Amino acid sequence: MRKTIIVGTGPAGLTAAIYLARANLNPLIIEGPEPGGQLTTTTEVENFPGFPDGILGPDLMDNMRKQAERFGAEFRTGWVTGIDTSKRPFTLQVEGQGELQAETLIISTGASAKYLGIPGERENVGRGVSTCATCDGFFYRGKKIIVVGGGDSAMEEANFLTRFASEVVVVNRRAELRASKIMQNRARDNGKISWALNRTPLEVVADDAGLKGLRVLNNETGEEELLATDGIFIAIGHSPNTKFLGGQLTTDDHGYLAVNPGTTETNVPGIFACGDVQDSRYRQAISAAGTGCMAALDCERFLEANEIHEAAEAEAASV
Numbered sequence: 001m002r003k004t005i006i007v008g009t010g011p012a013g014l015t016a017a018i019y020l021a022r023a024n025l026n027p028l029i030i031e032g033p034e035p036g037g038q039l040t041t042t043t044e045v046e047n048f049p050g051f052p053d054g055i056l057g058p059d060l061m062d063n064m065r066k067q068a069e070r071f072g073a074e075f076r077t078g079w080v081t082g083i084d085t086s087k088r089p090f091t092l093q094v095e096g097q098g099e100l101q102a103e104t105l106i107i108s109t110g111a112s113a114k115y116l117g118i119p120g121e122r123e124n125v126g127r128g129v130s131t132c133a134t135c136d137g138f139f140y141r142g143k144k145i146i147v148v149g150g151g152d153s154a155m156e157e158a159n160f161l162t163r164f165a166s167e168v169v170v171v172n173r174r175a176e177l178r179a180s181k182i183m184q185n186r187a188r189d190n191g192k193i194s195w196a197l198n199r200t201p202l203e204v205v206a207d208d209a210g211l212k213g214l215r216v217l218n219n220e221t222g223e224e225e226l227l228a229t230d231g232i233f234i235a236i237g238h239s240p241n242t243k244f245l246g247g248q249l250t251t252d253d254h255g256y257l258a259v260n261p262g263t264t265e266t267n268v269p270g271i272f273a274c275g276d277v278q279d280s281r282y283r284q285a286i287s288a289a290g291t292g293c294m295a296a297l298d299c300e301r302f303l304e305a306n307e308i309h310e311a312a313e314a315e316a317a318s319v
Contacts, residue, residue, distance in 0.1 A: 001089050002028050004299055005102035007080055008241075011039065011285045012275025013108035014064040015292030016299070021071035023300050028102070029068070029075045030094055039285055046138065048285055060285075085248045085268045088308055103308055104270045106295045107249070107257060109241040111276040111283070115234060116148065120204030128211030129204060129232050133157040134284065137164045140231045146171055146214050148201055149235035155183040157235045162192040169193075169227060171216060173200040196227060204232060240277050249273070256280045264295040270306065272298050 004020055006013045009031040020027040039045065039057035046054040055063075069075070082093035089101040113131035115121055121129060130136040133147075137160060145165040147158040150172035158168050170187070175198040177184050187193050199216040205226060206212055213228040240256045242249070250258045250267040257273040259265055264272040274291035276283050 002026070002100065002102040003303060004028075004104040004106060005030060005090075005092065005100060006106040006108060007092075008032075008108035008110060008275070008277070009061070009065065009075075010108060010110045010275055010288060011061075011064065012110070012277075012288040012292035012295070013106065014061070014068055015289040016106050016108060016274060016296040017068035017073040018064070018071060019293055019296030020299065021068055021073040023296075024072070025300065025303070027068075027073050027106075028100070029073055030080060030092070030097075030100075031075055031077055032079060044139070045135070045285065047135070080244045083245060083248065085245075085271060088270055088306075090271065103306075104299050104303060105272070106264075106299060107242075107245070107266075107271065107273045107277055108275045108288075108292060108295070109244075109277050110288075111238040111240040111256070111280075113234065113238050114236045116201050116236070118201055118203055120206055121234070124204050124206050124211060124232075128206060128230070129234065131234050132283070133160045133233055133235070136231075136233075137161050140164050142166050143230035144169070144228070145231045145233060146196075146227060146229045147233045147235055148172070148214075149237075150174060150177040150179060150197075151235070151237065152179045152183045153237060154235035155179045155187040157233055158187055158193050159190055161233065162190055165192065165231075167192055167194060169196050169229070171196045171199055171201060171214065171227065173219070174198065175219075199225070238276070238280070238283070240280075242277060252280070254280055264291055264298050270302055272302075 003025050004027045006029045017027050017029050039061050044054045045057050078094040078096040081095050084091040089103050090105050092100045141164045144167045145161050146169045148171045158170050161168050198219045203215040213226045215226050252258050257278040259278050264274050266273050272295040274295035275288040
């Protein structure tokens with residue numbers, strides 16, 4: 001039985017691991033087959049403090065992992081296929097690892113950006129295709145950008161990107177937008193934003209030299225069009241990675257784990273949540289790392305007040 005198990009290895013999970021390992025709690029971190037979170041699909045990271053010349057996303061994650069390992073954190077790879085939160089110690093079923101038990105859990109499984117599912121999209125993530133305007137907008141100064149989506153997130157991203165781009169074209173497969181009226185009006189009042197509505201994205205077009213454009217179907221005419229662009233931002237939402245929990249932890253209306261305000265505590269004592277799995281608003285590496293620190297400190301204090309490891313060992317020895 002472990003004192004704590006961390007599920008997920010993005011900035012939040014790795015920061016929690018660093019803090020817990022330095023506190024001699026020897027955390028076990030369960031990482032999926034593609035560890036590191038969304039930053040592993042990001043090329044240059046220029047807004048993480050401490051790197052004045054920027055750093056590649058995968059390199060930043062690798063550095064954080066090495067830092068956690070230096071202090072004694074242990075990593076294992078496998079999908080968490082089941083979890084029992086009804087009693088402590090908590091039990092996890094991990095593919096390839098069997099059954100694991102822990103006095104406390106930290107959930108830092110993040111949220112996955114929704115993609116269009118069209119040819120050329122995934123292959124060009126980090127090469128002109130992005131899901132984060134705040135992360136990558138700076139790289140498109142004076143360039144033409146496409147934002148795909150019709151909700152509040154798309155309007156917000158489009159407005160933000162006009163700080164950098166010469167033109168932002170909003171592409172939406174419907175003639176009308178889903179965004180709230182106030183967000184629509186704000187975007188329509190922005191002189192840098194133009195509209196390509198009632199168009200269905202078909203393919204991200206690129207070659208060895210880079211991104212060329214977005215091929216779309218004009219739903220009014222039935223004809224295909226190539227919208228030339230320097231960058232494509234997909235803004236159709238995110239999905240928190242919580243399915244493996246089987247609904248055992250309380251979530252908000254959008255599926256993000258609910259935590260007590262000002263803490264990382266979930267509705268189950270001894271289980272904490274950090275990073276994008278509980279943050280639908282900021283979704284930044286630095287804010288995720290901050291909540292990872294909070295989760296580690298919350299977890300450490302909980303263990304001090306609710307120790308069960310020694311009692312469990314004594315009970316086992318008496319049998």
